Amino acid sequence: xxxxxxxxxxxxxxxxxxxxxxxxxxxxxxxxxxxxxxxxxxxxxxxxxxxxxxxxxxxxxxxxxxxxxxxxxxxxxxxxxxxxxxxxxxxxxxxxxxxxxxxxxxxxxxxxxxxxxxxxxxxxxxxxxxxxxxxxxxxxxxxxxxxxxxxxxxxxxxxxxxxxxxxxxxxxxxxxxxxxxxxxxxxxxxxxxxxxxxxxxxxxxxxxxxxxxxxxxxxxxxxxxxxxxxxxxxxxxxxxxxxxxxxxxxxxxxxxxxxxxxxxxxxxxxxxxxxxxxxxxxxxxxxxxxxxxxxxxxxxxxxxxxxxxxxxxxxxxxxxxxxxxxxxxxxxxxxxx
Ligand SMILES: NC(=O)C1=CN([C@@H]2O[C@H](COP(=O)(O)OP(=O)(O)OC[C@H]3O[C@@H](n4cnc5c(N)ncnc54)[C@H](OP(=O)(O)O)[C@@H]3O)[C@@H](O)[C@H]2O)C=CC1
Ligand SMILES: N[C@@H](CC(=O)OP(=O)(O)O)C(=O)O
Numbered sequence: 001x002x003x004x005x006x007x008x009x010x011x012x013x014x015x016x017x018x019x020x021x022x023x024x025x026x027x028x029x030x031x032x033x034x035x036x037x038x039x040x041x042x043x044x045x046x047x048x049x050x051x052x053x054x055x056x057x058x059x060x061x062x063x064x065x066x067x068x069x070x071x072x073x074x075x076x077x078x079x080x081x082x083x084x085x086x087x088x089x090x091x092x093x094x095x096x097x098x099x100x101x102x103x104x105x106x107x108x109x110x111x112x113x114x115x116x117x118x119x120x121x122x123x124x125x126x127x128x129x130x131x132x133x134x135x136x137x138x139x140x141x142x143x144x145x146x147x148x149x150x151x152x153x154x155x156x157x158x159x160x161x162x163x164x165x166x167x168x169x170x171x172x173x174x175x176x177x178x179x180x181x182x183x184x185x186x187x188x189x190x191x192x193x194x195x196x197x198x199x200x201x202x203x204x205x206x207x208x209x210x211x212x213x214x215x216x217x218x219x220x221x222x223x224x225x226x227x228x229x230x231x232x233x234x235x236x237x238x239x240x241x242x243x244x245x246x247x248x249x250x251x252x253x254x255x256x257x258x259x260x261x262x263x264x265x266x267x268x269x270x271x272x273x274x275x276x277x278x279x280x281x282x283x284x285x286x287x288x289x290x291x292x293x294x295x296x297x298x299x300x301x302x303x304x305x306x307x308x309x310x311x312x313x314x315x316x317x318x319x320x321x322x323x324x325x326x327x328x329x330x331x332x333x334x335x336x337x
Contacts, residue, residue: 003031004337005065007090009058009081010072011035011046014163015095018326019070020048026330029337036062060084068336070329071095071127086123091336093125093329097211100126100219107222109133110331111270112140117335125332128223129215130324131155131235135246136220137294137323138316141268142261143224146310147253150230153216156238156245157201158285161320162188170194170239189237198237210235243285244320249302252310258299261312265296270323275299283317292327294318 006023010016012035023030035046036058045052056062058077063069063085071078071094078096086092099105099122106116107126117125128136135153142148159170165188173194176183186192190200202211217231230251238245266273274283275297283295295317302311318324 003029004067005032005034006030006333007034007036007063007066007069007085008072009036009069009077009085010074012037012041012044012055013072014160014167014321015325016070016072017046018321019072019330020046022322022326022330024049026334028330028333034062034066060088063088063090066090068093068333070333072325072329082124083122089123091120091123091125093127093332093336095127095325095329097129097215099124100128100215101222102126107219108332109136109140109223109328110335111137111268113223113225114335117332125336127325127329127332128219129212130161130320131157131212131244131246132216132219132223133324133328134244134294134316134318134320135216135248136223137270137318138265138268138296138314139248139250140224141264141271142250142252142256142312143226145254145260145264146256148224148226148229148250149253150251151216151220151232152249152251153231153233154247155201155212155216155233155235156240156247156285157212157235158238158240158242158244158320159189159193160242161201161237161244167241170241174239193237193239195239197239199234201235201237209233240285242289242319242321243317244324245283245285245315245317247313247315249311249313251302251305252312255310256312258301258312261299261314265299270294271296273297273299283315285317288317289319290322291319292323294323 069092078098160167212235213233216233272293282297298315305311
């Protein structure tokens with residue numbers, strides 16, 4: 001396998017920094033690394049394989065000679081720069097929302113639809129929304145057993161889902177809560193997050209759902225190839241540094257017991273079952289931070305299901321910076337090489 005020239009667009013951010021670590025850990029064949037960021041990061045370096053690599057200002061010409069681009073910038077930057085990279089012959093794996101629902105762009109969680117990677121006519125492959133990845137990795141093996149018809153999801157999303165500014169803001173607010181002082185401006189959050197919950201992620205869209213909540217439906221349908229999948233999602237920002245958690249109730253086409261579900265989950269790639277209520281063992285975000293598996297527990301019957309309806313409830317946690325973003329993107333890039 002020949003070494004590749006790999007660019008990271010947004011190499012100084014939360015996801016970009018994690019991509020550097022994932023490329024190192026997974027021994028991705030990087031011949032040359034091109035770390036790209038905004039003009040305000042010029043003069044900075046990123047550490048890769050023990051060396052300091054200077055950050056380059058992101059511009060179309062920076063993609064000349066690049067084989068693979070990992071996108072870790074926001075939607076607006078992605079929309080402008082990544083087609084420039086693709087036009088220069090690079091294959092792009094992008095983390096933003098910009099291209100996810102484009103019918104000519106595959107939207108991939110490798111554990112579910114790796115087969116979609118091969119057909120990428122625009123030279124762009126999209127990484128799904130982080131909460132969607134963490135929720136669907138354990139939902140898929142249950143679908144394979146019993147056929148998923150409907151999902152009812154509540155998410156508990158970490159501050160770092162809002163990038164470096166979100167992480168820094170929660171750290172600051174925790175200091176203010178502990179030591180006193182002025183809370184002041186809470187951006188990027190609309191309200192104080194420390195010692196609080198904020199039931200809004202993204203802007204409000206149709207039927208009073210937020211953009212983040214609609215991603216679970218629209219991206220889930222595309223990834224699972226289930227255009228009629230019914231999804232009801234509520235997304236909540238919680239004062240956790242890292243790792244998203246989700247409560248998911250699944251309605252199935254066919255009967256499935258909690259034991260059958262645990263057996264399917266235990267055999268599924270990317271999943272670890274932690275489900276031992278007698279010993280108080282269940283997934284928690286502190287435990288799932290900085291690793292790649294989605295932990296699943298609290299698997300139980302949905303006591304509210306109408307007679308004759310097959311339905312289970314479970315709880316899962318996963319590191320949204322790793323499996324929800326950087327790791328998933330590097331996994332896709334591995335298929336490309
Ligand atoms: N955080 C998360 O958990 C997840 C994030 N994502 C998505 O990944 C992407 C990156 O998010 P995240 O890492 O959290 O964000 P951060 O805010 O932490 O990082 C943003 C990155 O984009 C760069 N950037 C900003 N403006 C420009 C520009 N004009 N030209 C080039 N680069 C620019 C920044 O560079 P500089 O330092 O110079 O400003 C920085 O490297 C987003 O699309 C996000 O939606 C997806 C899943 C999970
Ligand atoms: N919006 C997510 C993270 C994210 O960046 O999602 P997306 O890539 O779909 O914009 C969160 O705040 O937790």
